[in-house]
Amino acid sequence: MTRRTFHRAPEGERRQELIEATLDCISEFGLKGATVRQIAIRAGVTAGLVRHYFESKDQMIAEAYRAVIASLTEKAQNVEGDPATRLREFIAVNFTEPVADSRSVSLWAAFISQVRVDPVLAEIHREGYLAFRNTLQELLSEFLAAKGRPASEEECRRYAIAINGLVDGLWVEGCLAGDLFRDGELVSIAMASVEAVLGLSIEN
Amino acid sequence: MTRRTFHRAPEGERRQELIEATLDCISEFGLKGATVRQIAIRAGVTAGLVRHYFESKDQMIAEAYRAVIASLTEKAQNVEGDPATRLREFIAVNFTEPVADSRSVSLWAAFISQVRVDPVLAEIHREGYLAFRNTLQELLSEFLAAKGRPASEEECRRYAIAINGLVDGLWVEGCLAGDLFRDGELVSIAMASVEAVLGLSIEN
């Protein structure tokens, strides 16, 4: 019996691979199909290694969730240009890969469904949601000011909640059943709706 | 050893109880925590009975999903009155119990997360989404006509997609973290946004 060959992964890299493998498994087989063994196979290692990098499977799952939130928000945070351009980009990003992807929404839903079960995941969700919404609120505040219609923080808050809801809702359905919509239809509907809600054009 | 006493449930009733117990378990423990044994305990029967009513656990889960979709949509389908009232009701219902409830969104998310895994669930989702959206589209068509601004089917379709997304998105966040919003805030934001999108008041 010959033992399986292997190489030691560089610092931190294996952790990342394991998290990525975890997400792959969750999106493909669901949370209950994402077993330690399945994840190990996907990562190209043996099951025992998981416990060398994480205290428990649950802890690994929680870290994987943090990675999902980060990937869903980071693209939206780092937009550049004048306020109108940034607002347009912020919206468009959600209807473009890799955010607009059935894998993303599967992961998002899988974790959402655990928010009630696991307080740790609930806290991660809450932070992610607020970060996303606050980014949007700040963006709206600048946009409205630039358009010569500055709004109170309270007003921006309401706009941010509405637009965040709109974008999220369209994002979910677009990811789940993209074939129900024409190319570019969702982003076009989103833009038009945001303009209507704000009562302003998002063009420069 | 004395055997556990029991009574025979009337036709269909036990099925319903088992489905309800399934949903309870999914919302409380997640899909992977909803085991046959847990579900049986919740329903007040023994595990073996599940297979007397359902061919398999998977089939029971699928039927449970149908029940969720039904509960989320039936409230919205059966609104009465003039078009404006019905439109207002349609929206408001989504921010009122039992639709607006963390249990509902947990169930919704749990199944959504399986859409990629299980084609049966994917089909159930698709039907439910389209039924909901088409109801809304019909409602919008009547509303716009009544307001003296009749719109083409294509226009109504776009409005329906947008408003459905908006309502869904707000519903999700409201259910997940209701404490982030003031009383009635979400329904108020939803109404205002819908009015902005349509460019019309929803009052009579």
Place this chain on the structure above:
DNA sequence: GAAGTTATTATACGCTTGAATAATATCGGC
């Protein structure tokens, strides 16, 4: 009220699960 039907319980089976442990191969420092 006895007989027949079947809903329900009880028990068992094979498999998978997350985790613990022991053996071993790889690598950095010297």
Place this chain on the structure above:
DNA sequence: GCCGATATTATTCAAGCGTATAATAACTTC
């Protein structure tokens, strides 16, 4: 080039999983 440290594999374990089967208790019918 050896040596200690540790990343990785291999193996094992008890618990829990979905399901199958057999015994039994509760109704129905006559």
